[in-house]
Amino acid sequence: MSNIDKLRFYLQFDFVIYALIVGVLIALCSSLLGVTLVLKRYSFIGDGLSHVAFGAIAIATVMNIADKTIFTMPVTIIAAIILLRSGQNAKIKGDAAIAMLSVGSLAVGYMLMNIFSTSSNISGDVCSTLFGSTSILTLSRGEVWLCIVMSFIVIVLFVVYYNRLFAVTFDENFAKATGVKSDRYNLLIAIMIAVIIVLGMNLVGSLLISALIIFPTLSAMRMIQNFKGVVICSAIISVCCALTGMIVSILFSTPVGSTIVVADMIVFFVCSFIGTVKGQ
Amino acid sequence: MAYITCDDLTLGYDGKAVSKHINFEVNKGDYLCIVGENGAGKSTLMKTLLGLQKPISGEIIHGDGIKPYEIGYLPQQTVVQKDFPASVYEIVLSGNLAKCGFRPFYGKEEKKIAKENMKKMDIWDLRKKCYRNLSGGQQQRVLLARALCATTNILLLDEPVSGLDPKVTAEFYQLISDLNQSGVTIIMVSHDIYAATKYASHILHVGGKQLFFGRTSDYLTSEAYQLFGHGGDEDE
Numbered sequence: 001m002s003n004i005d006k007l008r009f010y011l012q013f014d015f016v017i018y019a020l021i022v023g024v025l026i027a028l029c030s031s032l033l034g035v036t037l038v039l040k041r042y043s044f045i046g047d048g049l050s051h052v053a054f055g056a057i058a059i060a061t062v063m064n065i066a067d068k069t070i071f072t073m074p075v076t077i078i079a080a081i082i083l084l085r086s087g088q089n090a091k092i093k094g095d096a097a098i099a100m101l102s103v104g105s106l107a108v109g110y111m112l113m114n115i116f117s118t119s120s121n122i123s124g125d126v127c128s129t130l131f132g133s134t135s136i137l138t139l140s141r142g143e144v145w146l147c148i149v150m151s152f153i154v155i156v157l158f159v160v161y162y163n164r165l166f167a168v169t170f171d172e173n174f175a176k177a178t179g180v181k182s183d184r185y186n187l188l189i190a191i192m193i194a195v196i197i198v199l200g201m202n203l204v205g206s207l208l209i210s211a212l213i214i215f216p217t218l219s220a221m222r223m224i225q226n227f228k229g230v231v232i233c234s235a236i237i238s239v240c241c242a243l244t245g246m247i248v249s250i251l252f253s254t255p256v257g258s259t260i261v262v263a264d265m266i267v268f269f270v271c272s273f274i275g276t277v278k279g280q
Numbered sequence: 281m282a283y284i285t286c287d288d289l290t291l292g293y294d295g296k297a298v299s300k301h302i303n304f305e306v307n308k309g310d311y312l313c314i315v316g317e318n319g320a321g322k323s324t325l326m327k328t329l330l331g332l333q334k335p336i337s338g339e340i341i342h343g344d345g346i347k348p349y350e351i352g353y354l355p356q357q358t359v360v361q362k363d364f365p366a367s368v369y370e371i372v373l374s375g376n377l378a379k380c381g382f383r384p385f386y387g388k389e390e391k392k393i394a395k396e397n398m399k400k401m402d403i404w405d406l407r408k409k410c411y412r413n414l415s416g417g418q419q420q421r422v423l424l425a426r427a428l429c430a431t432t433n434i435l436l437l438d439e440p441v442s443g444l445d446p447k448v449t450a451e452f453y454q455l456i457s458d459l460n461q462s463g464v465t466i467i468m469v470s471h472d473i474y475a476a477t478k479y480a481s482h483i484l485h486v487g488g489k490q491l492f493f494g495r496t497s498d499y500l501t502s503e504a505y506q507l508f509g510h511g512g513d514e515d516e
Contacts, residue, residue, distance in 0.1 A: 039364055040360065041360060161384065162385075163374065163380070163384065163385060163386065164377065166366070166370065166374060167374045167377050169360075170360070170371065170374065171360075173353070173355050174355055174375075174426070174427075175374075176330075176331075177331065177332060177351060177436075178351075178375070178377060179349030180378070221363075224365060225365055225409070225413070226366060226369075227365060228370065229365075
């Protein structure tokens with residue numbers, strides 16, 4: 001069976017189509033927000049929040065909550081708000097706060113899973129939460145719709161508030177001084193990123209989600225010199241990498257999450273090369 | 281009535297006062313320089329004037345048709361901006377945001393204002409260039425054009441020449457001076473006492489408290505000026 005036939009064969013299954021839809025949407029949303037986060041020096045927030053989400057999933061598992069997203073989403077959103085809010089005035093500075101929250105919830109999550117888990121394969125569970133191994137292929141119709149609706153909301157908000165997000169990202173003080181309610185937009189960014197991370201955990205798992213957020217932006221920044229261009233380019237890169245990664249993983253049975261991230265890395269190196277050749 | 285009147289302001293962070301008893305007013309057409317040593321509360325005063333933080337006590341009264349948000353601001357550069365991929369045009373246009381109200385995108389009017397200000401600052405040819413690739417002086421012009429989009433009346437500048445070489449510094453001061461001549465009120469925080477006394481019409485000298493406020497000519501003979509270590513023998 002050639003690879004094309006193999007792909008055609010797999011595409012007959014609903015769950016493969018679901019996975020592709022969800023993958024593309026999450027890649028798109030995370031790259032849009034990624035531009036703002038990378039430029040605001042919050043690259044690590046994806047990492048931190050995904051670990052919080054991991055901890056929340058562990059708690060949800062222990063408490064036997066059937067739909068884990070209902071529990072994980074609010075917890076992650078609250079963590080995001082705390083992290084972005086505290087910003088400059090906090091007693092513990094941004095990066096330290098993120099690191100603390102991140103490893104803390106990772107440790108608590110793993111411990112809870114170990115102590116209370118009823119499953120016989122704990123390391124398997126932990127591994128699939130961290131690396132998202134197969135959960136993307138077991139999405140229910142409801143989860144797919146949730147993802148579509150949430151992504152749609154995130155994209156619309158991003159487009160509508162594009163100019164304001166730019167102003168707040170480039171120069172928060174100036175924006176504030178000219179009457180832009182920058183706290184409100186920081187809050188919006190925090191909530192959107194938390195939503196994307198919780199959704200994206202199914203795709204690449206909680207350890208790798210920050211790759212989806214930072215790599216497309218960094219790749220685009222190597223080549224392009226204006227904000228709108230970077231946003232558009234990183235969205236295209238992210239979607240292409242996610243699609244390629246998923247198709248490769250279907251054809252060659254590689255783990256979905258890490259394949260996507262490897263695709264992102266390759267594109268990053270190509271973009272860096274192009275950027276250097278163009279002479280920047 | 282004055283554009284901005286400060287009535288017995290006490291400034292500081294977290295309830296701790298940095299500077300007390302600040303009283304001054306800024307009228308249309310003034311060029312006010314705020315001088316003082318490091319930690320004297322210059323930047324705090326700036327942030328308070330911009331409404332970024334609240335004074336501990338006292339009040340700021342805006343008059344003569346100036347609304348609190350109609351102040352153009354030229355901030356100090358932040359780390360974020362050093363490698364920010366934004367074109368000059370995008371940055372200048374973002375100064376118009378307050379005019380948009382609830383509209384999500386910029387209209388023709390905003391684009392026209394941005395274009396005019398870029399031409400005025402002589403950066404129209406650079407509009408597609410990336411901000412991070414510009415020289416220090418060009419970057420300041422971009423930020424100045426953005427600030428002028430936000431206001432036509434009053435500009436606040438926070439240490440605008442730090443990091444610029446002497447030639448560009450002189451050009452920049454001239455630019456500010458020209459703007460002032462054309463009717464824009466200027467408030468500038470500065471370390472550069474020589475330039476302050478050369479260009480400004482009024483000086484505000486802050487320490488733990490207000491040390492001097494008045495006309496520049498009066499400042500040169502004041503006690504505060506001597507205190508600053510610039511009296512007597514340093515003058516030509």
